[in-house]
């Protein structure tokens with residue numbers, strides 16, 4: 001295109017952007033007006049509240065962030081040009097000015113190719129600087145032009161320095177990612193992806209896509225995102241709201257199942273037993289062994305009458321309810337209702353009238369009925385069940401070895417269940433117990449990130465919450481650091497109740513530069529998992545492995561590296577074994593270098609010291625790794641942890657060591 005035509009074209013696009021922004025403002029204005037008059041037009045309080053919620057969400061959705069481009073692409077199909085952006089924008093006549101990236105037509109923006117142009121003659125990508133449209137890049141698919149990953153705009157997006165929380169990738173979703181994002185709501189998928197291949201991004205965009213397509217259904221059932229820790233959740237928390245989705249629950253697993261505060265810590269052997277899938281069977285067995293055969297008839301006084309229910313119908317009632325396979329507490333109430341039904345029948349027979357509601361209520365709580373239930377189908381709480389097991393683990397019988405039983409036995413049982421000091425693993429058991437007693441509400445869709453670290457019992461907690469919905473499972477077996485981390489996705493998928501979900505690999509890395517990937521990949525053979533290596537899209541980036549002769553100098557060298565890194569743009573993270581973190585933070589403070597903690601997304605500080613155990617899923621422009629040997633030595637799966645640590649860098653990685661480097665990454 002000649003330069004003058006280019007200028008005209010650019011200015012036409014800028015005009016379209018300005019007009020689209022104005023149209024969005026008008027849409028928001030109309031939504032606000034409706035919001036403020038909503039309660040006047042709604043017929044009743046309930047409708048007013050529903051309408052209010054809907055309109056409040058709509059107003060939030062239509063917020064315009066001047067730094068985020070309203071559209072990022074254009075498709076020319078036949079004679080029409082369609083701009084593709086973060087949300088629908090229509091003019092006053094209702095004609096589209098920008099198509100939501102999730103609309104069916106927008107799919108071609110991500111998937112059309114020379115081989116399969118899908119009717120697209122030209123695909124245009126726009127370049128922006130701080131919300132200003134500054135350039136565009138065309139692919140004339142009808143003339144056989146296709147840029148793929150060599151797109152300048154894609155490269156710029158991938159290489160941009162990272163500061164603050166994670167951003168959306170709608171402008172540059174790649175075809176293999178798009179296939180996952182747009183999979184059917186009913187499809188459960190497991191994504192095995194090397195570090196930085198966009199798993200988290202895919203999961204979040206899939207949630208946004210499903211909400212767009214199945215809004216009403218998913219609003220009722222809910223969408224849940226499960227992440228490994230609060231630092232990670234803070235990091236990703238802005239992505240869905242930027243995509244207009246403000247009603248998604250984002251939670252760690254511990255928060256999700258946290259029915260009691262954690263007040264104690266398990267020794268590793270106890271935690272290992274408690275996370276083992278056999279515990280599900282143990283709890284089930286202990287719970288149902290509480291049922292007892294009815295041994296006496298029930299006699300119920302009722303005014304001048306006495307009703308009697310014989311042993312035989314009582315036994316039948318208990319057996320039938322047991323066979324129905326209901327959760328335990330539901331079964332207990334079912335038996336109660338049936339016993340009251342038997343009393344009702346006798347009363348009706350005698351009086352010829354149906355008894356009143358209050359009579360039925362009285363009978364259901366009357367001493368002999370409750371006494372019968374307490375004897376044959378006693379009330380149980382999750383806490384009482386788990387406490388029974390931990391007080392005397394021999395109730396597990398041969399489901400656990402004697403050694404395992406001893407490992408979980410309470411050294412000093414609490415005086416009352418209420419004062420029990422639960423551990424994190426106990427919460428998983430309490431949740432399992434709660435699931436045996438009552439049915440858990442199922443979300444419509446659950447996205448689980450860093451899923452390789454789920455224990456079988458944790459996977460079951462998620463299975464209960466997605467029984468009637470689908471799952472997007474994201475993870476990397478090579479990054480498994482929990483003692484029970486999986487080495488095979490099929491195993492976790494089985495525990496999640498989705499044994500047939502396909503396992504789809506992602507291998508193109510968007511974060512870590514090639515040289516850094518090459519170093520990290522040297523660890524892979526030592527990790528004992530069979531996963532494809534990452535291939536980096538990034539040819540740029542620096543790697544420096546810096547030996548420090550005197551261990552006493554290591555901290556000072558680290559500080560010097562931080563100062564040097566601050567000369568560049570972007571975020572700087574010192575990643576160290578957890579035990580060294582406070583000391584390193586102290587050095588930074590003493591040196592007057594402003595620094596933050598990883599969950600403080602509000603902070604303007606560019607530097608953080610991050611404990612190795614908290615860095616999963618996060619990324620920084622410049623990563624300074626402090627003493628890899630200490631990181632490896634700190635835990636059982638130390639090499640896996642080091643693999644996670646080495647794959648956090650976007651632009652530069654410096655590895656400082658005074659001790660010898662761990663064998664797989666030793667440099668001759």
Ligand SMILES: Nc1ncnc2c1ncn2[C@@H]1O[C@H](COP(=O)(O)OP(=O)(O)OP(=O)(O)O)[C@@H](O)[C@H]1O
Pocket residue numbers: 157158167168169172173174177193194195196197198199200201202476479510511616617618619647
């Ligand atoms: N298609 C894309 N276009 C631009 N950037 C992308 C794309 N896909 C991923 N990225 C970027 O690459 C980085 C890594 O993505 P993400 O965190 O989703 O990877 P991950 O596979 O979850 O990594 P990890 O295994 O380390 O948790 C992020 O900055 C993300 O925005």
